[in-house]
Amino acid sequence: MSTYHYVRILASVESALPTKTTKKTMSKKLTIFVLAACYASLTGCSTMQKLSEKHSPQNTVNSTKIAEKWQASLPHSGSAANLTQFWQQFDDALLIELIEAAQKESATLASAQSRIAQAHASRVNANAKLLPTVDGTASASRSVQQPATSINTGQPGQGSQSSGGEPINSGQVGAQASWELDIFGANRRAFSASQAQENAANAGWHEARVAVAAELANSYFNQRFCTLQANVLQADMRSRAESLRVTDIAVGAGFSAPANSHLAKASLADAQQQLKAQLAQCDAEIKVLVALTNVDEFTLREKLQAQTFKPSLNGQLFALNEIPASVIAQRPDIYAAEADLVSAAADIQTTYASSLPKVSLNGAIGWMWLSGGGFGTTDGKTWSLGPISITFPIYHPGVKEANLAKSEAKYQEYAAIYREKVRNAVKEVEQALVNLHSTEVRQADIETALNGYQASFDATQTKVNAGFANLIELEDQRRVLIAAQNNVINSQKLRTLSWVNLYRAAGGGWDKTVLSDTGNAK
Numbered sequence: 001m002s003t004y005h006y007v008r009i010l011a012s013v014e015s016a017l018p019t020k021t022t023k024k025t026m027s028k029k030l031t032i033f034v035l036a037a038c039y040a041s042l043t044g045c046s047t048m049q050k051l052s053e054k055h056s057p058q059n060t061v062n063s064t065k066i067a068e069k070w071q072a073s074l075p076h077s078g079s080a081a082n083l084t085q086f087w088q089q090f091d092d093a094l095l096i097e098l099i100e101a102a103q104k105e106s107a108t109l110a111s112a113q114s115r116i117a118q119a120h121a122s123r124v125n126a127n128a129k130l131l132p133t134v135d136g137t138a139s140a141s142r143s144v145q146q147p148a149t150s151i152n153t154g155q156p157g158q159g160s161q162s163s164g165g166e167p168i169n170s171g172q173v174g175a176q177a178s179w180e181l182d183i184f185g186a187n188r189r190a191f192s193a194s195q196a197q198e199n200a201a202n203a204g205w206h207e208a209r210v211a212v213a214a215e216l217a218n219s220y221f222n223q224r225f226c227t228l229q230a231n232v233l234q235a236d237m238r239s240r241a242e243s244l245r246v247t248d249i250a251v252g253a254g255f256s257a258p259a260n261s262h263l264a265k266a267s268l269a270d271a272q273q274q275l276k277a278q279l280a281q282c283d284a285e286i287k288v289l290v291a292l293t294n295v296d297e298f299t300l301r302e303k304l305q306a307q308t309f310k311p312s313l314n315g316q317l318f319a320l321n322e323i324p325a326s327v328i329a330q331r332p333d334i335y336a337a338e339a340d341l342v343s344a345a346a347d348i349q350t351t352y353a354s355s356l357p358k359v360s361l362n363g364a365i366g367w368m369w370l371s372g373g374g375f376g377t378t379d380g381k382t383w384s385l386g387p388i389s390i391t392f393p394i395y396h397p398g399v400k401e402a403n404l405a406k407s408e409a410k411y412q413e414y415a416a417i418y419r420e421k422v423r424n425a426v427k428e429v430e431q432a433l434v435n436l437h438s439t440e441v442r443q444a445d446i447e448t449a450l451n452g453y454q455a456s457f458d459a460t461q462t463k464v465n466a467g468f469a470n471l472i473e474l475e476d477q478r479r480v481l482i483a484a485q486n487n488v489i490n491s492q493k494l495r496t497l498s499w500v501n502l503y504r505a506a507g508g509g510w511d512k513t514v515l516s517d518t519g520n521a522k
Helices: 003-015 020-054 057-063 080-085 093-105 107-128 186-252 258-293 297-306 324-328 332-353 399-466 471-505
Strands: 133-144 150-152 160-162 167-181 358-372 376-391
Touching: 057 332, 057 399, 093 186, 093 258, 093 297, 107 186, 186 258, 186 297, 186 332, 186 471, 258 297, 258 471, 324 399, 332 399, 399 471
Parallel strands: none
Antiparallel strands: 133 167, 150 160, 167 358, 358 376
């Protein structure tokens, strides 16, 4: 609190003193008090400045170490702008429809929306503390007084009038104002912190939106690729059924041993149980989609059957900035963690400010109407200014130190959380890049292996049909071929999910310069 403020308060109080003698005596006492208060305020301001420098959110952010470049291979092409149109690049209308349904039904998004409303209310309340508050008042009464009383009308020449035993009516309307002066800036810091928290809540909504979209996409792709693997097993089962038919004919004609028929039946039964297990897994994924979207299961199954699934992805879906710090800054959870630092730093200063003097000013203005028998009706304005009050703690043993230590420990906690979130963000991006690069470099080898195993199986099948190979050799080749086919599908699945994970790890196209946008994720 500056000397100027105390001098103004002193002048206001002096003007309210009744007599010269009293003014002189009280003025000396007030002067001593003001000098002591000025010293306390200067000490408080200096301490506040030191606390601000010691617990600076920006210093914490700047000191958090982030590698200068990614340690994993980046996608070689694509555009950073494509990140905002990520889902459209899959060319899958059903995927986008289900994402929108999941976001509409998500309790996570509803909670995030609720946090936005709470943060907005906190910001409005913090802003209100910086301004005067005004309340309206209104009152009316009717009374009879016994014995008679005299009322000074205030009119020249009329003197006092009696109102003995007669009713008196009165009414009053007015406005009352109060204002706590933010001398040390604690309320302004609290307002800045509330603004940061509201922005963080908006960022949290975007984070929840991206998380829901990614979760739905993962389940959708799991179901889709599960169906592709089931198709492979179904084709394999039909092939084994045909082998059994041909083998039974050969056994019946005496050209093959009965053991071959038993082997063919066992092979078919094994294919059937594998297919049933795969179909059960696919059904389980449909249950997940139903729970996420609240779409009727029968309707969902119809949509899945009607929509052709294209597992291949052409080119790179988006490009990443080569500087990790630039990518990490676009994650809403990192932005929210930084806002928590701002809030915790403000809490330290407001905690310390609670031990400093507080100055408040009150006032009122209104209009009064009065009527009664014997004196007629009179009205007039009423107003008051004051009291101007100063409050300050005198004896609260250990409370200030304990509260300040708690606030500082809270800041250190949020600083550690911020650093941990940054490390985890780097890890998530790096892992997604590693998996994505792995699918790229292995793709050619996996396709070459599939082509070779397919050719070997076809050759063995021909030899079995010609009687130059037995079913045991064919079944060995079949198992290898099925494994190769599943490797192709798993590679496509891993590549797709890696893009989804990279999309989420890169912030989902969120832009912190547009915090008020609460549209659907696309």
